[in-house]
Amino acid sequence: MDRDAPPLFVIPYSSDTAFVWCPLAESGAISALQVGDATVTILERKKLFRPGARLEALLVGGVILRDGATCALEVTSAAGDVDVVRTSARLARWAEPDTRAVLKLIASRPAQAEPRQILERYLTFTCAWQAPARLDAMFPDGCVVAVDLDGARTEPNAYAITSHSFERMTVQPLVQHNGTLLLWIGQSDIQHLYLEVAGALVQARLHASGASYPEPTSSSVGTDGSAIAEALYRAVESPSAELTAWIAGLCQPQVRVSTEHTTVDIRRAVRLPTQDAAIFIDVSGTVDHVHSFDMTVFGSRDPETLDVIACDVEDENRPLQQKIILRAPQVESSTGCYRVSWSSAGQHHAVWIRASGDATPDWVGLAREYLPVAQVRADVFSTVLHPLATAPNHDVPPGIVQVVDYGLTDDADADIFVFVGNDLEALHRTLLALALTSGGATLNVCLCVFDPRFMSTLSPAAQVWARRYELSLAITCYSSRTSEAQVARAVFEGDRPRLFCRAGAVPGDSSWLESVFASLAMGRTTLVLRAHDRRASDAADDSFESLTTTETEGGWQRRVAAGAISADGAPDLTGLPRFYTFEAFVLAQVLRETRDATVLSIAAAPRFVQSGTTSTIDEFGARLDAYSLQTLVQSFSAGARRWRVVRGRTAR
Secondary structure, three states: OEEEOOOEEEEEOOOOEEEEEOOOOOOOEEEEEEEOOEEEEEEEEEEEEEOOEEEEEEEEEOOOOOOOOEEEEEEEOOOOOEEEEEEEEEEOOOOOOOHHHHHHHHHHOOOOOOOOHHHHHHHHHHOOEEEEEEEEEEEOOEEEEEEEOOOOOEEEEEEEEOOOOEEEEEEEEEEEEOOEEEEEEOOOOOOEEEEEEOOEEEEEEEEEOOOOOOOOOOOOOOOOHHHHHHHHHHHOOOOOHHHHHHHHHHOOOOEEEEOOOOEEEEEEEEEOOOOOEEEEEEEEOOOOOHHHOEEEEOOOOOOOOOEEEEEEEOOOOOOOEEEEEEEEOOOOOOOOEEEEEEEEOOEEEEEEEEEEOOOOOHHHHHHHHOHHHHHOOOHHHHHHHHHHHOOOOOOOOOOEEEEEEOOOOOOOOEEEEEEEOOOHHHHHHHHHHHHHHOOOOOEEEEEEEOOHHHHHHHHHHHHHHHHHOOOEEEEEEEOOOOOHHHHHHHOOOOOOOEEEEEOOEEEOOOOHHHHHHHHHHOOOOEEEEEEEEOOOOOOOOOEHHHHOOOOOOOHHHHHEEEEEEOOOOOOOOOOOOOOOOHHHHHHHHHHHHOOOOOEEOOOOOOOEEEOOOOOOOOHHHHHHHHHHHHHHHHHHOOOOOOOEEOOOOOOO
């Protein structure tokens, strides 16, 4: 018999197919469906279950089901009785309790070839409202979408129409700021996006940014990238390299966390050339325990094994200050960011900091600043500070502050670079000795200054000396971050020999310049002139190791006074660490030239005398260079072989 029934709910799927269901009062199955005079073809049947009832969704075709169309349903009960019920078709609204279940069913179907325009129109129709959205970034493992929702609560469920399917997906809210919600969606091929917001379906009107992998930026929400990194760290287990780089760009290279009793400054996270990671931290106040620090690489679920070294630093302006180095050996991730967490006053803190994997000039200052930590544990110098400060960074040109030219000539026979400290009388002795022993040679004398404050004292004196001794003289004042080795490398190019010495060095023989020219003409590209300090013992040692030792203060800086480089002696820096003092830089070149020889010819006649003070030598740079040279000797030496120094001659 005929009886009335609830509406036949319809979700259009394509131009001639639709998903339909009818929540019948009694359990039964629709065995036939007729719309007007047309019989509808049932293509598929899917049974869905909900508490207390059974729901059957049908994929039908062959007729267009318009909203309000009269329908006749032939319903077969479980006992085999057949009823014909009359109802009307109605587009399924989101508020209908079974709509979500049928949409999930549609989204679970394998990718079909049907066009998605009909389904897209239906979804747009049933949405409560539209929200502006931007596809900020796409990656192989998903995309980042910014939606203007102004504080509305977003459910984890979402639907998307891609280029080949209709899919249900899970969205991960990242951060919300000023009415904009940033979402992570584990799918990058999204054409239309529909979000469940506060119990309603909302269409996110997407506008693509244009680039598949845009430059890292936090302009989407104008918020701290650390919060985005934390959310994505929890949402994505194995992030792609592109996503990792994007997250690293959002994070800051340094972070400060202040509480009532403690300020923690995470100064820098560095990937060392040894593949170790080092994090430099300043703490004012107290943390629960320095070993409460943990570090995790973005994309890894396991904390890194940490070596924690802390040093108390006396500072009258702060009650308690600590310098802490966290060292994680052999960290796999070369780029990205690190999660640093710790406990303080019973509270747990966690921040993300961008890791730096390329040597920069500020690495040197950082290593110098954290040198006190090496006084707590000696191996910090060799495992952290030395790799940090000597990482190859040969392309950085010297920083020049001021140049004063007192008459350099283009016709000089050689250029002599004098590294000036703060001893004006020592420099005077060197210039006078050069003027008296140059013979008929024309020399350009270039004074290299590393303290701008000394220029006001040096400039007038140099002007007088240039005129009095008829010297072609110039002064170049370099920035304080520039090293002598940088200057030595930068001035290699040219068509004249380059000679280097330190203020206070004077030749012990009037024919020294003729001897140097003769040696360079014979093919030696590098010539190191050993000196004796008039205050030191003249005892000689035939080992290269003794020449580079630091056991005696001043050590090898006092025993090497000058170096000479021929016009074609461009240095080979491949594989060499960064050097600071000019003596170590030249010695490294000599060592490389003769690495395959048993005899290391570094002595030359005549000797120089170092008559000035050594107090201006950068002790930190000298210590780094001494360790670098000793490491090079070990790497170039075979077995127990010792380098033997040839003295008193210039031949190879």
